[in-house]
Amino acid sequence: xxxxxxxxxxxxxxxxxxxxxxxxxxxxxxxxxxxxxxxxxxxxxxxxxxxxxxxxxxxxxxxxxxxxxxxxxxxxxxxxxxxxxxxxxxxxxxxxxxxxxxxxxxxxxxxxxxxxxxxxxxxxxxxxxxxxxxxxxxxxxxxxxxxxxxxxxxxxxxxxxxxxxxxxxxxxxxxxxxxxxxxxxxxxxxxxxxxxxxxxxxxxxxxxxxxxxxxxxxxxxxxxxxxxxxxxxxxxxxxxxxxxxxxxxxxxxxxxxxxxxxxxxxxxxxxxxxxxxxxxxxxxxxxxxxxxxxxxxxxxxxxxxxxxxxxxxxxxxxxxxxxxxxxxxxx
Numbered sequence: 124x125x126x127x128x129x130x131x132x133x134x135x136x137x138x139x140x141x142x143x144x145x146x147x148x149x150x151x152x153x154x155x156x157x158x159x160x161x162x163x164x165x166x167x168x169x170x171x172x173x174x175x176x177x178x179x180x181x182x183x184x185x186x187x188x189x190x191x192x193x194x195x196x197x198x199x200x201x202x203x204x205x206x207x208x209x210x211x212x213x214x215x216x217x218x219x220x221x222x223x224x225x226x227x228x229x230x231x232x233x234x235x236x237x238x239x240x241x242x243x244x245x246x247x248x249x250x251x252x253x254x255x256x257x258x259x260x261x262x263x264x265x266x267x268x269x270x271x272x273x274x275x276x277x278x279x280x281x282x283x284x285x286x287x288x289x290x291x292x293x294x295x296x297x298x299x300x301x302x303x304x305x306x307x308x309x310x311x312x313x314x315x316x317x318x319x320x321x322x323x324x325x326x327x328x329x330x331x332x333x334x335x336x337x338x339x340x341x342x343x344x345x346x347x348x349x350x351x352x353x354x355x356x357x358x359x360x361x362x363x364x365x366x367x368x369x370x371x372x373x374x375x376x377x378x379x380x381x382x383x384x385x386x387x388x389x390x391x392x393x394x395x396x397x398x399x400x401x402x403x404x405x406x407x408x409x410x411x412x413x414x415x416x417x418x419x420x421x422x423x424x425x426x427x428x429x430x431x432x433x434x435x436x437x438x439x440x441x442x443x444x445x446x447x448x449x450x451x452x453x454x
Contacts, residue, residue: 163422165429200225235265249336340388
């Protein structure tokens with residue numbers, strides 16, 4: 124948790140939060156916070172996973188800084204509450220992911236509210252999972268532009284708009300866009316990125332803060348066929364996983380098939396981040412943008428963990444040891 128406070132403090136140092144700043148607004152760095160869902164520490168090629176393809180994130184990591192001991196919470200809503208407020212999750216009223224435990228108190232002050240008051244344009248695209256109704260929605264917590272799904276994962280019981288689509292809920296999902304129900308078109312990760320790119324285009328002449336919270340690779344493990352084909356039938360190197368610290372138990376055939384799907388979903392995220400980074404470079408914004416990439420908790424299924432015991436929901440390092448990569452300003 125203290126590391127989150129350090130991260131937020133560094134952002135604030137680079138982004139003066141008073142209206143009297145001597146730094147011209149167009150020189151303030153943009154901030155993009157990228158958070159994926161149920162992507163474990165081991166779900167990156169950069170972390171020595173031999174079976175996954177993440178060239179964009181691997182290249183980004185190689186030119187950035189990383190935190191080797193970055194811990195937050197073993198489930199998602201507490202992580203999100205701490206990340207946005209810089210406070211221990213229990214202080215925000217968030218203690219779990221269901222039964223009212225994922226509703227953040229409306230009195231909490233988020234980084235979006237602080238940066239908005241400092242002249243930043245603010246946008247949230249993706250999973251929220253901190254309250255689906257007023258006064259706990261993204262637009263109630265400092266985000267001027269927001270495109271998001273209710274509940275936790277798209278298609279779960281807290282998302283009645285997509286729940287009955289079952290095995291296709293991640294495709295053409297019904298979302299909420301600036302307070303209105305919105306019928307999107309395409310695969311969910313692609314949709315979030317499309318909206319993020321539009322936000323960059325609309326705000327390229329002003330400092331902006333973007334919270335891009337992909338809901339993948341959270342189950343249901345649905346992905347475009349082209350990405351499944353990249354991993355279909357792939358031999359999972361279980362011996363390597365075990366030798367590198369896969370402590371818990373062996374992988375069943377279902378575990379291996381789930382891993383293939385997760386890897387395809389992560390490769391899709393990687394390709395979408397390539398699109399996002401290209402858009403920043405197109406507008407000459409990349410070198411003046413703080414980009415932070417992290418995940419919300421460990422993997423929900425058994426697979427390569429990068430040498431850490433445990434998985435999501437467990438208070439072992441595999442459950443709350445996270446990848447954290449950031450370039451920080453180049454300018």
